[in-house]
Amino acid sequence: MARPSKHSAVFRSEVIALWRASAGRRTFKDIAADLNVNPEKLRTWVRDADGRPLTVGASQETEAELARLRAENVRLARAEKEWQLEREILRRAAAYFAREMK
Known part of the structure; x- marks a missing residue:
């Protein structure tokens, strides 16, 4: 500290x-x-x-804007984690079906 x-x-x-x-x-x-x-x-x-x-x-408008942007940042971070999970699932599925084709 x-x-x-x-x-x-x-x-x-x-x-x-x-x-x-x-x-x-x-x-x-x-x-x-x-x-x-x-x-x-x-x-x-x-x-x-x-x-x-x-x-x-800081002014009230600035504080409100900052709070809104922080909330949006949290929402976008959650969405990014979901997209990463979806990409990983699709990557594994593609690898699985590629092995089945051989």
Whole structure:
């Protein structure tokens, strides 16, 4: 099990916002040194946050869409298992009848 982070989500989001506000004038190393954070950790936080809002909660529409997609994923996984079983049965039947023909 991974060790829990000693930095809170709020701290991380504020550090990311600070780095983005610097608009390239400061490096990861400079900001990390000021805040006593590992520069690679800061780089990872920024990379993970790219494309995602810095807010903690998601909207209801997003949550509903995520739930729908998860349910569909489960349904498709079950269907795939059924198809694999059907293919295996057909493969064995074809092998059986091929032996009978000889």
